[in-house]
Every structure is written in structure tokens, then in C-alpha cells.
């Protein structure tokens with residue numbers, strides 16, 4: 001059969017580039033890896049860190065790099081992973097176990113999870129860089145604690161391998177971009193590089209120089225082959241919405257992330273008929289928006305004795321708003337799971353049974369964030385203006 005020489009040429013050069021990328025990765029591991037007895041990988045389940053984990057395991061089993069004494073793989077479960085990515089991670093975990101690598105699941109403590117923190121304690125959803133409590137609370141701190149425990153048990157520093165990637169510019173520019181949305185990186189990724197304490201680990205980003213097309217090439221065409229580890233990584237591409245998402249250099253984060261303008265990953269996913277049953281997840285962001293409105297939050301009157309400059313700041317979410325958001329989230333969950341039951345697709349547990357019970361206990365205990373009692377007025381009630389110096393401008397009353 002006649003072959004198309006152009007296709008062959010293209011594939012040939014792609015293979016060459018892939019081999020070059022892999023070779024640079026091997027060189028970085030040869031240079032830094034042997035200095036440490038133990039390596040650790042922070043795996044988010046996204047495209048870059050999944051590439052890292054499967055690549056490193058393949059490099060070891062194919063004897064292209066020498067393994068350390070032991071590798072620890074820590075999967076960061078935020079509880080809000082995009083459903084197909086979460087299930088892809090579960091499958092890949094089983095495959096890693098077949099290769100002899102057991103994965104530790106790292107999750108925030110019950111009170112610190114995204115939804116329990118909001119609905120149980122009443123802290124408003126994060127909204128921008130000044131009130132972005134989520135990345136540290138649900139991603140960084142749990143990983144830090146797991147690492148502290150590991151290093152404490154081992155009694156020595158580990159080499160933390162991260163999936164931070166800067167594409168071709170990495171070769172020209174050695175700076176690490178920390179923003180969660182730059183260059184299609186996953187939220188939290190760069191933060192691992194920046195914030196994990198130097199006393200516990202040194203970090204290495206072995207795929208820093210990989211271009212996004214190489215990541216997809218690895219996940220879709222290389223890693224699924226038996227000679228490259230036989231991993232179900234093609235499920236990851238599906239989770240990003242397939243070819244279209246690849247072109248956009250897509251990123252994923254928590255479902256309904258209130259810090260992004262659009263649910264790009266979810267929107268791409270919903271275009272695929274088999275995942276369309278997840279469409280009720282589109283209602284998450286409006287719930288978070290609603291919870292931030294003045295009528296659903298308390299406000300300090302400013303007449304309390306404090307040394308805060310913003311004396312009348314808006315604060316936590318009222319009990320009734322927490323309860324209605326809780327019910328709405330459960331109805332989203334029920335709707336999805338009824339459809340999942342009919343079609344045999346994966347179910348979604350935005351709030352599992354323990355989390356529901358925990359939230360109800362918080363309500364029963366009248367739990368409020370520090371410095372709030374629940375006695376404050378709601379933020380939509382007009383009140384005298386109190387300035388930072390304590391001076392008061394009375395509310396103008398319009399009488400008859």
C-alpha cells in the first residue's frame with residue numbers, strides 16, 4: 001500500500017521532538033535524581049502531572065533511569081475534580097499498583113474541604129486574588145502535611161518531582177510561572193514548586209520544557225502502548241474535551257471554580273453526548289455567586305471595638321443561605337446520579353454522606369468564622385457609616 005510521505009515526514013519529526021523532550025527529562029533526572037534516596041510526586045490528576053507520573057514510571061521500568069530507594073506518589077484529591085478526570089485517575093492508580101507503585105490519596109481534613117468550609121463554617125466562596133483561600137486550604141496544605149509526615153518518618157529530605165511545565169519558553173527562560181491559569185497549567189501546580197518547604201524537599205520539574213502537544217502525544221499515543229507502560233491515559237484527553245481542548249491548551253481545576261470566568265473544561269466536556277448528563281454541574285457557579293451577595297451575608301456594624309480598618313466589612317454566610325445552597329447542591333447531585341444510574345456512567349458525590357453530616361453538625365453547633373457570632377445584621381440592611389478613624393455618619397432617614 002502506498003503511504004502518504006507527508007504524514008510520515010510529520011510523524012517522523014514529531015517522534016524526533018518527543019524523543020528530544022524525553023531525553024532532556026532523562027538528563028535532568030540523571031543530574032539531580034541520584035542525590036536523593038527518595039523521590040516524591042505530587043499528582044493532581046491533570047494532564048501535566050499525569051504525564052509526569054506515567055513517564056517517570058515508564059523510564060524506570062524501561063531502565064532508562066535508575067530508581068531511587070523508593071518513590072512516593074501522592075494524589076491530591078480536592079473532592080471537586082472533574083468527574084472523568086477523577087475516574088481516569090482511579091484507573092491509572094490501579095495500573096500504577098500493577099507496576100508496583102502504590103498511590104497515597106491526599107485530601108484536606110473534613111473541616112477544610114471546599115464545600116464543608118463554605119457550608120459548614122459559613123466562609124464565603126473565594127472570588128479573587130485577595131480572597132483566594134482555596135488553593136492553599138484544599139491543595140497545598142494537605143500536600144504539605146503529607147510531606148511533613150513522610151519526611152519525618154524517613155528522616156531525610158526528598159526530591160519532589162512536579163509536573164510544572166513551561167513549554168518551549170522554558171529553554172529560553174528559566175523562571176517558573178506561578179499563576180494558576182498561565183500556559184494551560186493546572187491550579188496549584190506552580191504553587192507546589194513555590195511553597196513546599198525547602199526543609200522537606202527540593203523540587204525538580206522534569207517536564208518543564210515539554211510543549212503541550214508533547215503532553216497530548218504522550219497521553220494519547222505513547223503511554224497507552226504496552227511498551228510505554230500500558231496506561232489508560234487517553235481517558236485524560238477525553239476528560240479535557242478531546243481535540244478541541246487540546247488546541248486551546250486547556251486547563252482544569254475544581255468543578256465550578258469561582259475564580260475563572262468560564263467553565264471551559266466543563267463546557268468542552270458537556271459537548272460530548274456521553275458526558276452531557278453532568279450538565280447540572282453548571283449550576284454550581286451561580287450558587288457560589290449567590291452566596292456572596294449582601295442579603296446572604298452578615299456585616300459588622302462598625303461600632304464593635306476592634307482595630308480593623310474596614311470596620312463594616314461583609315463577612316460570613318447566613319445559616320439560611322448555607323442551607324439553601326446545601327439543598328441545591330444535593331439536588332444537582334441527585335439529578336446527575338439518577339441519569340448516571342440509567343446510563344451506567346460514573347456517579348458524582350459533591351457532598352458525600354460524612355460531609356453532609358459534618359455540615360449539619362456545624363449548623364447545630366451554630367458555627368461561625370472567628371470574630372463572628374451570628375448576631376450581626378445581614379449586609380443588605382442600611383446602617384450608619386463608620387469610618388476607619390471611628391467617626392460616624394448617621395444614615396439619612398427620609399421621613400414623611
Ligand code: SF4
Nearest residue numbers: 134135187253254257
Ligand atoms: S481550581 Fe479554583 S476553586 Fe479549585 S483550588 Fe484552584 S482556584 Fe480554588
